[in-house]
Amino acid sequence: MTQTAAPQETRNGGLALAVICVAQLMVILDATVVNVALPSIRDDLDFSLDNLTWVVTAYSLTFGGLLLFGGRTGDLFGRRRMFMIGIGLFGAASLVGGFATSEAMLIAARAAQGAGGAIAAPTALALLATTFTEPAARARAFGVFAAMGASGGALGLLLGGVLTDYASWRWALFINAPIGALVLFLTPRVLDESQGSGKKLDLPGAIAVTAGMSTLVYGLTKASTDGWDSTTTIVTLSIAAALLVAFILIEHFSTHPLMPFRIFADRNRTGAYLIMLFLAGAMFTTFYFLAQYQQNVHGWSPFRTGLGFLPMPATIMFMSIVVVRRLIPKVGIRPFLTVGPLLAVVAMISMSRLEPDSSYWQFLGSLLLLGLGMGCSFVPLTMTAVNGVAPHETGIASALLNTGQQVGGAIGLAAFGTVFAHGADDRFAELGARASTAVGQHEVFVAGQQDAFRAAIVVAVLALVSSLALIRVNKVAPPTPAATPALAAD
CATH class of the missing domain: 4.10.860 (DNA Excision Repair, Uvrb; Chain A)
Known part of the structure; x- marks a missing residue:
């Protein structure tokens, strides 16, 4: 038997939401926070070019690889317990990484961070789903949580730029330790424990x-x-x-x-996973290419680059917290899961038209379009993923959504990185000797970027098609203990 959600709502809901969302932001943010700091890390620790990419890859490798396992452990052994274990591992690994004196030490710390994040992220969403069951409070909680997840990547670029320019790249890791300690202190005071399912791993x-x-x-x-x-x-x-x-x-x-296939029997939930997969591919591609576009083509500093991205997470937060979460109880989720991917398609088209001499206002317009699209999408996606799931399976259901985001980002970067390379090579050959000049190099980069974003248009269209073809639910309901016997046959 699992614990009912009603007693949990009598506790400090605002502080419980803050604890869950800060943990989610911390985990998502660290996927990009070191990106703008890589040149400084290379100089400080004498990284080779080949190994430098592992500062990012080590995190995504363990985070993506352990997500399903991490989500299931919360269902089996108690969500609050596993949430605290994940945050503890994440904070400790961040501290070790901040003190790193070698390539191996930093890469190992980043891998351990990813492992901690893989446990904390799905259990955080599962805690949210079972803690907030009253419709208005649930919509508000999911709005804030989705805003943290959707904007974390862009905020990571900003925070990484600020800390790298004004302190040290090490503080991009150090900062997680006190935040993690605070989360660990508050968690048992504001969140109740769930009983494990009693099944074997x-x-x-x-x-x-x-x-x-x-x-x-x-x-x-x-x-x-x-x-x-x-x-x-x-x-x-x-x-x-x-x-x-x-x-x-x-x-x-x-x-x-570990993963009951009945999770996929609901077409709406499967649709949510596919939409997240495709949108994540487009979103992470944006962070990767446009951060380099502003630094390599326009000569921006890491801090200014991060600051230039700030309107995007601000838009996502405004849409998620102020607009979408208030309208979902009235109009449902389907309109937002149509408009969101559609705006993402328009954003990719806009980004594919950026030139070496494009103004910041053109850049900003593209970011705002994507921010509006993601702001419309992430709250209903998060709610749909755990809609109607038995309480003892909210961990695996939420882990699959996180897996879609992580794998989608990895596939997007790999596929569009290849498209970028071919486009850049073709332009390099066209320019001949002029390709070695500063202006020529800018043209080469932008040509590759334009091809990558043209390919990203297709992925955004697939998100829209998935929504139109699969999403049928309009109202969502919290997981209820009454549903457990019927769904727990396995």
Whole structure:
């Protein structure tokens, strides 16, 4: 039996929401916070160019690989307990990373951060879903939570730029330690524990999916640097496919599956996962290319680059917290899951038209369009992912949404990175000797970027198609203990 949600609402709801959302922001933010600090990290620790990418990849590798495992542990062993373990690991790893004196030490710390995040992120959403069940409070809570998740990447660029320019890249990691300690202090005071499901952990399934997801993220990362036709990419992705097929077979025959396939029986939930997958590919591509566009083409500093992105998370927060969460109880989620992807399509079209001499206002217009689209999408996506799920399965349902975001971002960067490279090479050949000049280099970069965003238009269109084809639910309901017996047959 799982604990009912009613007693939890009598506790300090505002502080409980703050604790969950700060933890979510901290985990999402760290996926991009070191991006603008990479040149400083390279100089300080004498990183090689090949190993420098692992400062980012090590985090995404363990985060993406362990998400399903992390979400399921909350369902089995108690969400609050696993949430605190995840935050504790994340904070401790951040502290170690801040003190790093070598390549290996920093990369290992970033990997440990990702592992902590993989436990904390899905359990945070599961805690939110079972803590806030009253419709108005639930809409507000999901609005704030979705705003943190959607804007975390852009805020990471800003925070990384500020800390790198005015303090040190190390503070981009140090800052997580006191925040994590505060979250750990408040969590048992404002959040109730859920009882575990009493089932055994599907260890073979956990090993297969963790190895498969980690190998998949690694293969996609190598594809973006080595190309899709390289031996490393082909072998790695083949191994990932074999491991994930093995995982599906294990789950089919397991009496206590890590990922019950009935989670996908709801077309709306499956639609939410697909929409998140596609939108994440477009969004992370934006962070990656436009941050370089402003620094390499327009000569902006890391701080100014982060500041230039600020209107985007501000727009996402305004839409999520002020507009969408208030209108969802009145108009439902379907209108927002149509308008959101549609705005993302328009944003990708706008970004594909940026030129070397484009003004900041053109850049800003593209960001605002994407911010509006993401602000419309993330609240209903988050609510749909856990809609009608039994309380003892909210962890795995939310983990799948996080997995869609992480894998979507990895696929997007790999695929669009390859498109970028081909576009840049073609332009380089066209320019001839002029390609070695500063102006020529800017033209080469922008040509590759334009091709990448043209490809991203297709992905945004797929998000829109997924919404129109699969989303049918309009009103959402909280997970209820009454649903547990019918859904817990496995």
